[in-house]
Amino acid sequence: MDNPARRVLCRGMTHDTDIAIVGGGLNGPALALALAHSGFRVTVIDALPLDTRNDPGFDGRAYALALASQRLLKNLGIWGAIADHAQPMLEIKVTDGRAGEGPSPWMLHFDHAEIEEGPMGYMVEDRHLRRAFLDALAENDRITQIAGETVVAQSVDARGAKVELASGKTVTARLLIGSDGRRSGTAQRAGITRTGWGYEQTGVVCAVTHDRPHGGIAHQFFMPHGPLAILPLTGNRSSIVWSETDDRAAELTAMNDNDFLDALRPAFGSFLGEISLSGARFSYPLNLTLADSFIADRVALVGDAAHGMHPIAGQGLNAGLRDVAALAQVLADARARGEDIGSVPVMQRYQRWRRFDTATLAVATDTFNKLFSNNNPFLRGIRDIGMGVVNAIPAARRSFIREAAGLSGDLPRLMRC
Ligand SMILES: Cc1cc2nc3c(=O)[nH]c(=O)nc-3n(C[C@H](O)[C@H](O)[C@H](O)COP(=O)(O)OP(=O)(O)OC[C@H]3O[C@@H](n4cnc5c(N)ncnc54)[C@H](O)[C@@H]3O)c2cc1C
Numbered sequence: 001m002d003n004p005a006r007r008v009l010c011r012g013m014t015h016d017t018d019i020a021i022v023g024g025g026l027n028g029p030a031l032a033l034a035l036a037h038s039g040f041r042v043t044v045i046d047a048l049p050l051d052t053r054n055d056p057g058f059d060g061r062a063y064a065l066a067l068a069s070q071r072l073l074k075n076l077g078i079w080g081a082i083a084d085h086a087q088p089m090l091e092i093k094v095t096d097g098r099a100g101e102g103p104s105p106w107m108l109h110f111d112h113a114e115i116e117e118g119p120m121g122y123m124v125e126d127r128h129l130r131r132a133f134l135d136a137l138a139e140n141d142r143i144t145q146i147a148g149e150t151v152v153a154q155s156v157d158a159r160g161a162k163v164e165l166a167s168g169k170t171v172t173a174r175l176l177i178g179s180d181g182r183r184s185g186t187a188q189r190a191g192i193t194r195t196g197w198g199y200e201q202t203g204v205v206c207a208v209t210h211d212r213p214h215g216g217i218a219h220q221f222f223m224p225h226g227p228l229a230i231l232p233l234t235g236n237r238s239s240i241v242w243s244e245t246d247d248r249a250a251e252l253t254a255m256n257d258n259d260f261l262d263a264l265r266p267a268f269g270s271f272l273g274e275i276s277l278s279g280a281r282f283s284y285p286l287n288l289t290l291a292d293s294f295i296a297d298r299v300a301l302v303g304d305a306a307h308g309m310h311p312i313a314g315q316g317l318n319a320g321l322r323d324v325a326a327l328a329q330v331l332a333d334a335r336a337r338g339e340d341i342g343s344v345p346v347m348q349r350y351q352r353w354r355r356f357d358t359a360t361l362a363v364a365t366d367t368f369n370k371l372f373s374n375n376n377p378f379l380r381g382i383r384d385i386g387m388g389v390v391n392a393i394p395a396a397r398r399s400f401i402r403e404a405a406g407l408s409g410d411l412p413r414l415m416r417c
Helices: 027-037 050-054 067-075 079-085 126-139 185-189 246-254 257-268 316-336 344-372 377-392 394-404
Strands: 008-010 013-015 017-022 042-046 062-066 087-089 091-098 108-111 121-125 143-147 151-156 161-165 170-178 194-210 217-223 226-233 237-245 275-277 282-291 299-301
Touching (some): 017 027, 017 161, 027 067, 027 126, 027 316, 042 170, 050 143, 062 067, 062 126, 062 316, 067 121, 067 316, 079 121, 079 126, 087 226, 091 377, 108 377, 121 126, 126 143, 151 185, 194 226, 194 246, 226 257, 237 246, 237 257, 246 282, 257 275, 282 344, 316 344, 344 377, 377 394
Parallel strands (some): 017 042, 042 143, 091 217
Antiparallel strands (some): 008 013, 062 121, 091 108, 151 161, 194 282, 217 226, 226 237
16 A cells, blocks of 8 residues: 555554555445544455455345444435335244244234334345445545455554555554454454354345235244244345254255245245245355454454354344444544544443443344254243243333344444434
């Protein structure tokens, strides 16, 4: 990055940029936009070329974005590019399925009308969200993108951080952010250890078209080998996240489309009429990985680099976007007070805000997955009683709905109306 014209002067030392972000997936671009809105100059580095990330077939996921995450996207100015492709989530129905029998009648029912805030969230396909982020990055003068370059080394000193790219180029910054996913090299190079384990489950993901309208209702069927989520997309389409044992998922992935649909139908049921595949199938190995610290000297982690969790509650990206909003606020406030943005007290403020919350969420998703991904009659009894109790108490339902909408806890400014 030897472009002196772009260098910024900070406390008597020049850096290429204020903040270098490793990882241009979803959380990295969101953070870059949030920081640029606060006046920081940001450089986003990703190993993959822009064309690859912009390809509509790059990632088959669709995300249940909580209301708080939607507000963040609105405040970052990109919701307008997404709104037409977003399906409001009005209700969630949770069902305990039995082996070979498909889902029983629903046992938990959450309706957005109970909290009077609007939809609990929106389903947005990756292809629309990613494109909106990348377009916004390209249009922002404060953001530099380095695509198709892998970060291979990093170092920090009292004044800043330096990353080295495989091509031999370097980027210097006052602060380095790791948004480089579950195997974060930024975390490893900073000496941050991780806690976690694999689930021996794979998430098989695809979109289906169905005869009947879904009514904006998201369904979660707890099946013996893992949950099956049926999540409403625009039109008469739904996104499927089918968590199965690794072996079964490999079989499902190897099937042709007709055989796959034959395997899906008994679990899916017939409540939406006849189903057909709409697009390709994707699979994602599932694991839990939690960074033991979200910060190190002049380094902070956001998104999956900090916490990768089971998609059972559809909260991974929402948690990452909350990191983004919190860190952007901590850094903007620190700069307004004249503090060094990479200093220990500033980093610790971010860690205090986010680490406990995300660790609690990760443990909760882990417990839910273990409690529900089995056919043990004793555990079935306990969970069915638990679901019945929550469903019967309006205050408990409302609390769950506020949690799903991302409205509980200390909301960062960017996630408020
Ligand atoms: C099946 C499934 C369904 C899900 N559904 C939901 C949902 O409904 N709602 C929800 O909130 N969350 C959901 N999630 C979670 C969500 O997908 C993730 O939390 C989110 O995609 C993480 O984004 P990220 O930007 O943190 O990381 P990533 O998307 O992993 O991006 C990391 C980026 O870093 C780059 N990179 C890595 N190393 C380097 C390097 N050395 N140099 C340069 N670049 C590098 C990579 O190329 C990549 O682009 C789901 C997850 C799964 C598996």
